[in-house]
Every structure is written in structure tokens, then in C-alpha cells.
Amino acid sequence: MTNPLLAEWNTPFALAPFDAISDENFAPAFEVAMDKARVEVAAIAENSNAPTFANTIEALEASGKALDRVLSVFFTVAGADSNPRRQELQRDFGPKLAAYSSELYGNKALFARVEAVWEARETLSLTPEQQRLLMLTHRAFRRAGAALTGEQDKRMRAIMARLAELGTAFTQNLLADEASWHMALSEGDLEGLPEFVIRAARAAGQEKGADGPVITLSRSLIVPFLQFSPRRGLRRKAFEAWISRGARGGETDNRAIAEEILRLRAERAALLGYESFAAYKLETEMAKTPDAVRDLLMAVWEPARTQAEADADTLTAMMRADGINGDLEPWDWRYYSEKRRQAEHDLDEAALKPYLSLDAMIEAAFGCANRLFGLEFTPMDIPLYHSDCRAWEVTRHGRHVAVFIGDYFARGSKRSGAWCSSMRGQAKVPQVQGAVVINVCNFAKGDPALLSYDDARTLFHEFGHALHHLLSDVSYESLSGTSVARDFVELPSQLYEHWLEVPEVLERYATHVETGAAMPPEMLERLLAATTYDMGFQTVEYVASALVDLAFHEGTPPEDLMAAQRDVLDRLGLPHAITMRHASPHFAHVFSGDGYSSGYYSYMWSEVMDADAFAAFEEAGGAFDAEQARALERHILSKGGSADPAELYSSFRGRLPGVEALLRGRGLAA
Numbered sequence: 281m282t283n284p285l286l287a288e289w290n291t292p293f294a295l296a297p298f299d300a301i302s303d304e305n306f307a308p309a310f311e312v313a314m315d316k317a318r319v320e321v322a323a324i325a326e327n328s329n330a331p332t333f334a335n336t337i338e339a340l341e342a343s344g345k346a347l348d349r350v351l352s353v354f355f356t357v358a359g360a361d362s363n364p365r366r367q368e369l370q371r372d373f374g375p376k377l378a379a380y381s382s383e384l385y386g387n388k389a390l391f392a393r394v395e396a397v398w399e400a401r402e403t404l405s406l407t408p409e410q411q412r413l414l415m416l417t418h419r420a421f422r423r424a425g426a427a428l429t430g431e432q433d434k435r436m437r438a439i440m441a442r443l444a445e446l447g448t449a450f451t452q453n454l455l456a457d458e459a460s461w462h463m464a465l466s467e468g469d470l471e472g473l474p475e476f477v478i479r480a481a482r483a484a485g486q487e488k489g490a491d492g493p494v495i496t497l498s499r500s501l502i503v504p505f506l507q508f509s510p511r512r513g514l515r516r517k518a519f520e521a522w523i524s525r526g527a528r529g530g531e532t533d534n535r536a537i538a539e540e541i542l543r544l545r546a547e548r549a550a551l552l553g554y555e556s557f558a559a560y561k562l563e564t565e566m567a568k569t570p571d572a573v574r575d576l577l578m579a580v581w582e583p584a585r586t587q588a589e590a591d592a593d594t595l596t597a598m599m600r601a602d603g604i605n606g607d608l609e610p611w612d613w614r615y616y617s618e619k620r621r622q623a624e625h626d627l628d629e630a631a632l633k634p635y636l637s638l639d640a641m642i643e644a645a646f647g648c649a650n651r652l653f654g655l656e657f658t659p660m661d662i663p664l665y666h667s668d669c670r671a672w673e674v675t676r677h678g679r680h681v682a683v684f685i686g687d688y689f690a691r692g693s694k695r696s697g698a699w700c701s702s703m704r705g706q707a708k709v710p711q712v713q714g715a716v717v718i719n720v721c722n723f724a725k726g727d728p729a730l731l732s733y734d735d736a737r738t739l740f741h742e743f744g745h746a747l748h749h750l751l752s753d754v755s756y757e758s759l760s761g762t763s764v765a766r767d768f769v770e771l772p773s774q775l776y777e778h779w780l781e782v783p784e785v786l787e788r789y790a791t792h793v794e795t796g797a798a799m800p801p802e803m804l805e806r807l808l809a810a811t812t813y814d815m816g817f818q819t820v821e822y823v824a825s826a827l828v829d830l831a832f833h834e835g836t837p838p839e840d841l842m843a844a845q846r847d848v849l850d851r852l853g854l855p856h857a858i859t860m861r862h863a864s865p866h867f868a869h870v871f872s873g874d875g876y877s878s879g880y881y882s883y884m885w886s887e888v889m890d891a892d893a894f895a896a897f898e899e900a901g902g903a904f905d906a907e908q909a910r911a912l913e914r915h916i917l918s919k920g921g922s923a924d925p926a927e928l929y930s931s932f933r934g935r936l937p938g939v940e941a942l943l944r945g946r947g948l949a950a
């Protein structure tokens with residue numbers, strides 16, 4: 281029988297036939313597709329014709345597509361619906377992929393051809409996008425160590441293979457620590473918890489096979505528990521379990537893994553001739569240097585800390601009023617902050633939730649994309665990898681654009697967080713049948729599913745990433761959609777969050793799930809006033825993580841991870857009751873792979889731009905200004921990585937943004 285991962289996909293829009301694929305298909309398909317990729321690359325390297333853009337750069341772009349197809353299915357299910365077999369495959373594929381990649385970039389004959397095309401670039405009459413593809417291909421070879429020889433070359437290969445193994449182990453340890461902990465609640469422990477938390481705790485109890493409700497380490501459950509539970513002892517127990525992920529000793533401890541990752545990254549950067557891993561990583565970013573990053577973060581740190589310290593005093597006074605002495609602790613912040621929010625803004629998350637049903641917020645995200653860009657979404661009935669997944673065909677003016685898949689609910693087999701990925705990117709060379717884009721979230725399941733405002737923002741955020749894929753209009757897949765500099769990739773997603781805050785959007789879509797009534801005007805007003813609430817805390821926990829990430833990747837790598845982390849936080853003066861948003865032993869952004877290493881700052885870098893970009897709409901005709909929407913699509917959303925991000929931004933806005941916009945956006949401007 282033919283392996284469905286290798287067969288032609290005669291499905292609507294050539295989607296992966298999930299119902300025909302079993303876990304047993306992955307390993308054999310992986311081997312065949314990888315062999316095929318090797319043959320394709322060898323043919324390019326050994327071509328007897330003189331190197332040209334078409335027979336080298338474009339041919340490389342077209343190689344390995346069968347492997348991409350197998351991996352697009354595999355990584356989708358491995359991240360969103362893992363099981364022991366898939367974890368085992370992931371452990372097996374990781375080092376093989378690293379070896380393949382280092383073999384590709386270490387292919388001297390191939391590099392000689394890429395180098396020859398690069399040297400001849402002025403004479404080739406390439407389009408700007410082709411010039412960009414050539415520059416990026418050449419730079420990727422250089423950065424991967426294509427110019428290394430002998431012992432150095434060998435060492436680099438060993439480092440890369442080991443890093444891939446360590447990244448996978450880090451992720452799996454984190455997943456294991458998250459899955460292995462839960463805290464049973466007695467009926468009495470439910471006191472003070474709103475209905476949605478109780479429902480989610482009962483559902484979690486059922487999933488865990490417990491007798492009653494439980495609290496798990498899923499962000500969608502533990503955060504509301506910390507916000508609402510008056511039981512300080514339980515909050516402390518849950519919080520300590522939450523922040524100890526990856527640092528509990530034993531087989532799933534991530535500390536030694538993270539230390540080894542940092543040592544190997546530093547060695548890798550040195551081999552390539554960079555001052556530090558941070559210098560190496562930032563070369564390809566809009567920020568360009570570690571100093572530029574630190575300047576940005578420190579410009580935000582002081583105003584944020586000042587605000588957070590003032591807030592800590594207020595919360596401590598509230599705790600005293602409850603008859604509790606001693607310091608305000610990290611497991612107290614969210615609880616008293618929620619109380620304060622209810623007192624000052626009288627915005628009750630529990631009362632708000634019925635207005636933010638998942639279905640209504642999906643409609644809202646789609647509705648805005650329709651008004652701004654003319655996209656239409658039609659539900660599709662197709663087999664997917666889990667019964668919770670939903671799919672829509674995306675069209676414009678009656679023409680197929682893409683397929684969009686939403687996988688919204690938390691479950692034990694899904695890693696935490698939220699993300700957007702494409703199973704197939706947009707491309708014209710060769711033409712593909714439209715992109716296939718997935719949003720994966722971890723919202724608490726319910727009937728109906730109700731979101732917190734934070735969840736709704738996450739939904740808009742990930743959908744903003746999806747739009748980057750859906751509106752992409754470039755020639756080459758490797759330049760399409762979100763294939764952009766890391767500190768630019770959050771611009772479309774963070775920018776899209778602004779539309780959730782547009783009053784007419786909430787008025788229209790945030791209707792009560794049972795009565796259909798629009799959100800009461802005073803609730804809407806309070807909600808909008810509360811969007812910058814607790815920004816001192818949020819900015820501090822985020823910037824602390826970003827600065828630790830940067831420090832880890834500059835200078836000598838730390839011998840003791842936790843001591844180095846403490847050092848940075850002490851120097852910064854992190855307020856006592858605030859912890860890093862992600863402590864190092866579970867800082868997946870930084871250690872699961874090197875995607876966000878010395879790059880966690882980039883969310884904030886992008887926020888500089890999102891505040892500034894949304895202001896362009898407000899300064900024109902408002903949130904749905906047609907001309908600004910066209911400009912945003914033309915200069916940014918359709919361009920993917922086909923041009924330099926600073927140029928793209930400047931074409932849209934006529935200038936580059938400054939840090940003032942960010943401070944205003946967070947309500948921290950002096």
C-alpha cells in the first residue's frame with residue numbers, strides 16, 4: 281500500500297489527508313523524502329553547467345518539497361496532539377534533520393556555486409525579490425559555517441546535532457512537568473472561583489481521571505485560579521508548581537540542558553567569527569545589535585518598574601486589610617490585582633466572559649479581515665487531526681486564497697501557549713494551491729466555550745499572523761508569509777490585536793452568548809479603560825525575561841544558570857512580588873530551539889511598530905480606513921520577507937517608529 285504521506289493528495293486544495301495517515305507512516309515517509317531531498321541537492325551541486333540563478337538558487341528553493349510536506353503534517357500533530365509514539369519520532373527526527381541541514385550547508389561544491397552566483401549578482405538582471413532570495417541564501421550558508429573547513433567544520437556539525445537533541449529534550453521535559461502535576465480541589469476549595477473556572481477545573485479533573493475538580497498547569501486554568509482563589513495556601517502551592525517547571529530535579533530537569541545549550545551556542549558563534557551568540561543572532565534582525573536591543577528594553581524598564589512598585593504598595597495595603605502581614609508575594613499579585621481591578625474598574629472577568637464566546641470572537645476576527653481586506657471565510661467539512669479542529673476556505677472576490685484551520689482548545693497532548701504555523705506557504709514559483717494556515721490555542725473547553733479578554737486578544741494575535749500568510753503575494757515560498765526577521769514577525773499579529781479594542785467591533789460581535797444582547801455600554805467603556813491596567817506588572821515580567829535572555833547570550837556563557845538569572849534580576853531590581861514571565865528552566869522561547877534566543881525582546885520591538893502603525897489608521901479615516909488597509913497589505917502583509925523590514929515599514933508609514941509610541945501604547949508615558 282502506498283504511504284499516504286508520499287502519495288499525491290487528491291483532496292480539496294491538496295490538503296493533507298489526515299484520516300488516511302497513521303503514526304506508522306511517518307518514519308518510512310521521512311526516510312524516503314529525505315533521500316529524495318538529498319538526490320535533488322546533489323544534482324544541483326554536481327550540475328556540469330555553469331552556476332546560474334535558476335540552476336542554483338531557484339533550484340535550491342524548489343528542492344526538498346516532499347520532505348517539507350511530510351514534516352508539515354508531522355510537526356502539526358507533534359505540537360498540537362502529541363502521544364508517546366510521536367514524541368519518540370520527534371526524538372528520532374530532530375538529530376537527523378540537524379544532520380541534513382548541516383550537510384546541506386556544509387556541501388562545499390554547492391557553496392562554491394552559491395558563492396559564484398553571489399559574486400556575479402550585479403550582472404544577472406535579477407528582480408528585487410530574486411536579489412533578496414540570493415542574498416538570504418548566501419547569508420544562510422555563511423552563517424551556517426559553509427566557509428569552515430577541517431576540524432572546525434567537524435566541530436560545528438557536532439554542535440548543531442547536539443543542540444537539536446537538547447532542544448527537543450527541553451521541550452519534552454517541560455511537557456512532562458506540565459502533565460504530571462495537578463492539584464485536587466475539595467468542594468470547599470471552589471469558594472470564590474467564578475463559574476467558568478469551576479467548569480474548567482471539573483473538565484480538567486475528568487481528563488485526568490480524578491474524582492473531582494483539579495487545577496492543572498495549563499495557563500488557561502492556573503492564571504484564573506491565581507486571580508480568583510482566596511485560599512492563599514493553595515495559590516502558593518499552585519504557583520510554586522507552575523514556576524518550578526523544568527527545575528524539579530530528576531529526569532525532567534532542564535537546568536543542565538539549558539547550561540549546555542548556552543555553552544554550545546557561544547562556541548558556535550565564536551567559530552563563525554562573532555563576538556557573541558547575541559551578536560550573531562541579531563545580525564539578521566531589524567535591531568541589528570545587542571546594544572540597540574538593550575537601549576530599547578532599558579528605556580521601557582524604568583517607567584515600568586516605577587509603575588509596578590507603586591502598584592505593589594497599593595496591593596500590599598489591600599492584603600493588610602485582609603489581615604495578612606508580611607510581604608506581598610508572587611502568588612498574591614494576581615489575586616489582589618484582580619480585586620483592585622474590580623474595585624477601580626468594576627470589570628468582572630466572569631461577567632464579561634459570556635460576551636466573549638469563542639464563536640463570536642472567531643466571527644469578529646473574520647469580520648474585521650473582511651472589512652479591511654475583503655477576505656471571506658466558509659466552513660469546510662474535512663477530516664483533520666483532532667475532532668476539536670475546524671477549517672474554513674478563505675476566498676476573495678470568489679477566488680480561492682487559502683485554507684485556515686483553527687485548533688482552539690487546551691488538552692494534555694498539546695504543548696502550552698498559542699501559535700500560528702503554515703502547513704503550506706504561499707508561492708508562485710512553483711505555483712501552489714494556496715496556503716494552508718493553522719492557529720493553535722489553549723483555551724479552556726466549555727459548552728459554549730467562553731474566553732477571557734486575554735484569550736480573545738490571543739485569538740486576534742494569532743489570526744494576525746495568519747493574515748500575514750493569507751495575504752502573502754510573493755514568488756518564493758521561503759520568502760512568503762511570516763518568513764521575516766524575528767523582530768518584525770510580531771508586527772502583523774500585535775497590530776491586529778488593536779481591532780479587538782475598536783468599540784464598534786465589540787459592540788457588534790461581543791454579544792451575550794445566551795441572550796444575544798450587546799455588551800452593556802458601561803461594561804464596554806470599563807473594558808476599554810482597563811486594557812492598560814496592570815501594565816507595570818506585565819511590562820516588568822516581560823522585560824525581565826527579555827533581559828535575562830539577552831544576558832545569557834552575551835559574553836561568557838553562565839556556569840550556573842539560576843545564579844546568572846538571579847544576577848541579572850538583582851541588578852535590575854526586580855520587584856519582590858513579580859517573577860519573570862518565563863523562568864529559564866521553562867523558557868521554551870529561548871531553549872526549545874534557537875528561534876527566540878536573544879530574540880525574546882522582539883515582541884516589544886514589534887509593539888513599537890504596532891502602536892505606530894495603528895496610529896496611521898486613527899490619523900486617517902479610523903480603524904477601517906480603506907486606503908490605510910490597502911497600504912498595509914501592499915507594503916507589509918503581502919510582502920513577507922521579500923524585502924528588508926525597515927524598508928517595508930518606511931514605505932507603509934513614510935518613516936521609522938520611535939520608543940515613545942510604545943510607552944504611550946502601554947500607558948507608561950511620563
Ligand SMILES: [Zn+2]
Pocket residue numbers: 741745770773
Ligand atoms: Zn505572535
